[in-house]
């Protein structure tokens with residue numbers, strides 16, 4: 460296959476040959492652009508938040524397009540300030556809601572979510588969601604791991620779905636997990652819990668049913 464060149468080969472010399480310096484420069488350019496050199500660019504694997512399929516992108520990229528559905532994928536971290544008018548965020552990076560913010564009708568898709576201020580809405584995170592403030596969440600919560608910090612009271616109107624859950628504060632609402640749910644010392648869960656393993660540390664309390672087999676409960 461002929462090699463793709465970005466510059467046309469035009470010689471200013473009557474002989475048609477390139478000057479020596481120019482010739483060396485072009486050799487250097489084309490010899491760098493080999494398949495082996497291109498493979499050395501550090502890459503990372505990302506999961507498209509529109510179609511759920513995996514693409515490889517350069518590790519330093521701030522955005523990319525999904526090779527499957529061509530969706531534009533943002534990779535930057537987003538910080539939502541108290542006066543933020545931005546309520547819908549789609550990113551493969553992390554999202555932080557600042558401590559003094561009170562935001563509602565959020566629609567967040569991200570990797571890690573740090574809810575340090577009050578944020579109501581729906582959340583879909585491939586990584587971790589950490590809640591460090593009292594808040595009520597009326598939308599859907601679908602996260603990798605859910606962490607409720609000590610001293611906080613969180614209520615999930617429509618429940619929360621996660622792989623693993625660690626509760627250090629007080630949670631009201633239904634919890635569904637594919638893995639372990641841990642209610643740590645002094646923590647409290649008011650609501651049904653659907654998970655294969657529920658761990659209650661000493662001093663922890665659970666008001667509600669524990670359904671061990673999630674699949675049978677859903678049928």
Ligand SMILES: [Zn+2]
Nearest residue numbers: 507510525528
């Ligand atoms: Zn896609």
